[in-house]
Amino acid sequence: MNASHEFILRVRNLRTHFHTDQGIARAVDGVSFDIPAGKTLALVGESGCGKSVTALSILGLVPHPPGEVSGEAIEFEGRNLLAFSEAEMRRIRGNEIAMIFQEPMTSMNPVFRIGDQIGAVLRLHRGLSKAAAREEVLALMQRVGIPAAESRLEDYPHQMSGGMLQRVMIAMALSCHPKMLIADEPTTALDVTIQAQILDLLRVLQRETGMSILLITHDLGIVAEIADEVVVMYAGKKVEHAPVAALFAAPKHPYTRGLFASLPAMQQHRQRLYAIRGAVPAPTDFPAGCRFHPRCPYAMDCCRRDEPPLLETGDAHRTACWLHDAGVMAAQGKAPGLPPEAAP
Amino acid sequence: MTPDLLVVQDLVKHFPVRKGIFSRVAGHVRAVDGLSFRIPRGKTLSLVGESGSGKTTTGRAILRLIEPTSGSVRFDGIEVTSMNRQDLRALRKRMQIIFQDPYGSLNPRMTVYSVLSEALRTHRLPQATGARDRVYELLSLVGLPPEAADRYPHEFSGGQRQRVGIARALAVEPELIVADEPVSALDVSIQSQILNLLEDLQQQLGLTYLFIGHDLSVVRHISDSVAVMYLGRIVELGPVEAVFEHPVHPYTIALLAAAPVPDPARKRRRILLPGDIPSPINPPTGCHFHPRCPDAQPGCARCETPLIEISPGHWVACPVHAPGAPANA
Ligand SMILES: Nc1ncnc2c1ncn2[C@@H]1O[C@H](COP(=O)(O)OP(=O)(O)O)[C@@H](O)[C@H]1O
Ligand code: SF4
Numbered sequence: 148m149n150a151s152h153e154f155i156l157r158v159r160n161l162r163t164h165f166h167t168d169q170g171i172a173r174a175v176d177g178v179s180f181d182i183p184a185g186k187t188l189a190l191v192g193e194s195g196c197g198k199s200v201t202a203l204s205i206l207g208l209v210p211h212p213p214g215e216v217s218g219e220a221i222e223f224e225g226r227n228l229l230a231f232s233e234a235e236m237r238r239i240r241g242n243e244i245a246m247i248f249q250e251p252m253t254s255m256n257p258v259f260r261i262g263d264q265i266g267a268v269l270r271l272h273r274g275l276s277k278a279a280a281r282e283e284v285l286a287l288m289q290r291v292g293i294p295a296a297e298s299r300l301e302d303y304p305h306q307m308s309g310g311m312l313q314r315v316m317i318a319m320a321l322s323c324h325p326k327m328l329i330a331d332e333p334t335t336a337l338d339v340t341i342q343a344q345i346l347d348l349l350r351v352l353q354r355e356t357g358m359s360i361l362l363i364t365h366d367l368g369i370v371a372e373i374a375d376e377v378v379v380m381y382a383g384k385k386v387e388h389a390p391v392a393a394l395f396a397a398p399k400h401p402y403t404r405g406l407f408a409s410l411p412a413m414q415q416h417r418q419r420l421y422a423i424r425g426a427v428p429a430p431t432d433f434p435a436g437c438r439f440h441p442r443c444p445y446a447m448d449c450c451r452r453d454e455p456p457l458l459e460t461g462d463a464h465r466t467a468c469w470l471h472d473a474g475v476m477a478a479q480g481k482a483p484g485l486p487p488e489a490a491p
Numbered sequence: 492m493t494p495d496l497l498v499v500q501d502l503v504k505h506f507p508v509r510k511g512i513f514s515r516v517a518g519h520v521r522a523v524d525g526l527s528f529r530i531p532r533g534k535t536l537s538l539v540g541e542s543g544s545g546k547t548t549t550g551r552a553i554l555r556l557i558e559p560t561s562g563s564v565r566f567d568g569i570e571v572t573s574m575n576r577q578d579l580r581a582l583r584k585r586m587q588i589i590f591q592d593p594y595g596s597l598n599p600r601m602t603v604y605s606v607l608s609e610a611l612r613t614h615r616l617p618q619a620t621g622a623r624d625r626v627y628e629l630l631s632l633v634g635l636p637p638e639a640a641d642r643y644p645h646e647f648s649g650g651q652r653q654r655v656g657i658a659r660a661l662a663v664e665p666e667l668i669v670a671d672e673p674v675s676a677l678d679v680s681i682q683s684q685i686l687n688l689l690e691d692l693q694q695q696l697g698l699t700y701l702f703i704g705h706d707l708s709v710v711r712h713i714s715d716s717v718a719v720m721y722l723g724r725i726v727e728l729g730p731v732e733a734v735f736e737h738p739v740h741p742y743t744i745a746l747l748a749a750a751p752v753p754d755p756a757r758k759r760r761r762i763l764l765p766g767d768i769p770s771p772i773n774p775p776t777g778c779h780f781h782p783r784c785p786d787a788q789p790g791c792a793r794c795e796t797p798l799i800e801i802s803p804g805h806w807v808a809c810p811v812h813a814p815g816a817p818a819n820a
């Protein structure tokens with residue numbers, strides 16, 4: 148592996164817009180990040196901030212129309228996926244990049260038996276014979292912890308619980324030895340004890356196979372448990388990017404800090420919760436300047452006017468907020484940085 | 492001591508499972524299987540547990556939105572389960588419910604004004620001019636601007652819709668509110684707005700809450716006491732500090748350990764429960780939890796598991812970890 152393969156995926160200035168009746172929805176608007184080989188990068192933020200659209204853009208699955216994907220590049224092992232044809236993307240998907248989603252049921256065919264569905268993937272992508280595929284399916288199902296796997300080969304999807312189906316999805320995802328797994332809210336629909344099983348499984352499989360994971364979640368607890376790096380999105384923009392320990396130790400963007408402060412787990416029992424005022428704006432109607440400014444307790448004049456660039460605030464910690472711009476803050480006679488107290 | 496507003500005793504709700512063309516009853520879903528708890532006036536008790544544990548069924552059976560199979564529900568000393576329709580109607584002014592997604596229960600063709608004035612009318616509350624003032628009073632109570640009155644449900648965000656749902660419940664000036672996963676569908680920044688609102692309203696109006704949730708940090712935040720449910724039964728019940736700081740039942744311990752904690756430095760002391768949550772149609776014998784329990788003993792598949800009081804107000808249904816005779820045997 149040479150130096151350029153230190154990152155399995157490099158997303159460069161990705162823009163994905165949708166042409167809707169209400170206008171142009173700038174769902175993803177100039178987002179960049181790199182995923183180091185063998186590591187897990189988490190994309191976090193509240194609903195509608197563009198996490199899923201980012202994933203679909205990487206996979207070439209954004210419906211067109213109304214969607215339109217542009218940007219500098221989506222480099223996967225040095226190849227620019229944005230320049231790939233649909234046929235080429237089909238070979239990447241499921242082979243080199245696998246994906247699992249929140250609702251495993253919607254990705255399964257309800258009228259085929261579980262064993263046949265996984266088998267079909269193996270025969271298509273790896274050209275295995277029927278018998279060899281069956282052997283491999285069984286091995287995969289055992290590997291993802293499906294008890295009594297042999298008898299479950301004959302099950303239809305509706306006969307399985309949500310947790311078991313998600314294991315089946317992971318088995319299918321693994322079947323072609325992908326280099327990267329994109330997991331969009333893979334445990335959001337599951338109960339907490341089942342979620343713990345699935346997160347554990349992902350961790351073990353990553354250790355065994357060395358695959359990289361792009362994990363999409365709104366749950367900061369899950370981020371803390373399995374991510375190496377975190378990208379925080381708000382209204383189609385990357386607002387903060389840091390190694391997981393750095394982000395949790397000291398979030399730098401007012402939105403990220405607000406998210407943390409809103410968690411009931413972070414408060415003393417019955418203490419009033421911090422709440423970010425207002426709501427996420429519609430993607431056809433993002434505010435000018437910093438898109439967070441109408442909800443931000445620190446918004447300054449420049450925030451309403453100019454979009455903040457991504458600023459380095461320390462070791463590999465970057466954030467898009469004017470509070471960290473030395474020039475802007477000096478003009479106000481202040482030192483750069485997030486003020487110590489979060490005003491409710 | 493505050494008197495109990497709600498006292499639930501041995502509440503049972505079984506649903507028949509029908510099979511085949513003759514709709515033969517093939518078994519029963521034992522959704523709620525003998526539940527007892529009490530809520531003092533002005534306090535919050537939470538039911539927490541995973542899917543199929545019977546939380547929603549319990550909430551609805553208490554309000555008799557579904558008929559309980561057996562057991563007793565006493566509201567302010569009055570038996571609810573044997574009440575006739577007319578008395579029940581009167582009682583519904585005192586007990587209300589809010590849902591996870593109020594959208595499903597809000598008529599999309601009615602403005603918020605009509606929704607709220609209808610709620611006032613069905614319960615024969617102040618007419619005409621009185622009603623008008625009351626609608627605006629309700630809106631301000633839940634933090635919505637007066638203009639909200641003329642808008643339709645789809646024009647609101649999830650958090651605002653939940654405010655409308657709360658305003659509708661408050662229209663009749665209830666004393667008890669069953670809140671069934673009221674913040675589960677909301678993003679975290681909006682969730683805290685609604686939790687704060689629920690707590691403010693409790694303070695202001697002296698409300699009593701039966702709060703149903705699955706997010707442990709939310710439940711911990713809002714509750715005075717907590718009942719942990721598993722397959723239709725309470726496995727642990729007590730003051731919120733006791734249950735969260737000193738959990739005793741192996742299921743409670745595993746549930747708390749399974750919840751991801753937003754702290755990357757924390758060492759996981761995770762207890763991975765094996766297997767799936769069994770179906771409540773044919774729940775395991777003895778202690779329902781025994782097939783997944785890390786501490787199960789041979790007897791657990793057979794024994795009865797009554798709640799035993801291990802310290803004042805802290806009850807545990809586990810003969811291994813809370814042995815002893817029932818308190819009032
Ligand atoms: N096919 C589509 N047509 C129009 N808008 C879309 C489409 N798909 C997604 N969007 C919009 O893009 C925005 C970002 O959505 P999404 O990526 O799903 O957010 P997240 O995954 O962070 O919750 C949303 O406002 C969504 O409504
Ligand atoms: S740029 Fe301004 S409005 Fe945006 S987050 Fe920073 S301080 Fe707030």
Ligand SMILES: [Mg+2]
Pocket residue numbers: 198199331332
């Ligand atoms: Mg999404």
